[in-house]
Amino acid sequence: MAEQETSSGLEGFGKKLLNLFIKDEPTGSKPMPVMPQSQGSPVGTPAAQPNHVPTAPVSAIPGPVAAPEGTVDTKFVDHFASVLSKANQPGPDYFEFREALKSLSNLNLSEDQQYQAAWASFKAMGGSANVAALVSSANQYLTALNNDQQAFSKTVEETLTEKVGGLSNEQKQLQSENEQFARQILEIQRKMDANNERLAKIGGELNEQQQKITQSKSNYEATLAVFVGQIKRDLLKLxxxxx
Structure with a gap:
């Protein structure tokens, strides 16, 4: 890959990277990476890679919820383009070999014929005739990707701890508030029940008191009438x- 690839051209580099590692598929089918990202140490010898293998599922995130199966995301393609661009060395290397191999994928050639033809094309570009140099350049990219994956995994774990921890604390706080509200509701309900019970008693007491007062008034007026009548009678007789 030419050294003039810079950060200003990462978008185009990302598209090139996508074309190099993703086999063209009929419309409507999901793209699959040709070569999965390495999870371990760089390999020591070149190995023939199939032109099309399924994408490995994304590892489950520790916790109660497992991550769904991943798909190729162009924003990560651009990110990996940046990572690989920084790891790129001047002159033909593994990427030129992969580009040559990609150009042969649609020809009616067996896999070993494709690799032999790509190797010949790579050497014709000025690449090293020593296969160990090609393997070394490929291992540089694997190392860069592996280091990036470790940093990304660490960031994911820290973000999960921060976000999930914050949400867990909020969840506990809301649950505690709801329990407090529930106790307050029970206390309010208890007071309402007591008030309703007292209201029912007050209704009976009101009737009783009204009857007593009314009866007292009637008795007063009746007794008063006797006294007034008696005095008036005496005045008349006098x-x-x-x-």
Whole structure:
């Protein structure tokens, strides 16, 4: 790959990277990487890679929820383009070999014929005739990707701890508030029940008191009438009998 690939050209580099590692598929089918990302140490010898293998599922995130199966994401393609661009050395290397191999994928050649033809094309570009140099350049990219994966995994774990921890604390706080509200509701309900019970008693007491007061008023007026009647009768008799 030419050394003039810079950060300003990463978008185009990402598209090139996508074309190099993703086999063209009929419309409507999901793209699959040709070569999965290495999870371990760089390999020591070149190995023939199939032109099309399924994408490995994304590892489950520790916790109650497992991650779904991953798909190729162009934003990560651009990210890996940046990672590989920084690891790239001047002159033909593994990427030129992969580009040559990609160009042969649609020809009616067996896999070993494709690799032999790509190797011949790579050497014709000025690449090293020593296969160990090609393997070394490929291992540089694997090392860069592996280091990036470790940093990404660490960031994911830290982010999960921060986000999930924060949400867990919020969950506990809300649950505690709801329990407190529930206790308050029970206390309010208890007071309402007591008030309703007292209201029912007050209704009976009101009737009783009204009857007592009304009866007392009637008795007062009846008794008063007796006294008033008696005095009036005496006044009448005084006028009649005493002159």
């Amino acid at each position: 006028g009649e009998y005493i002159k």
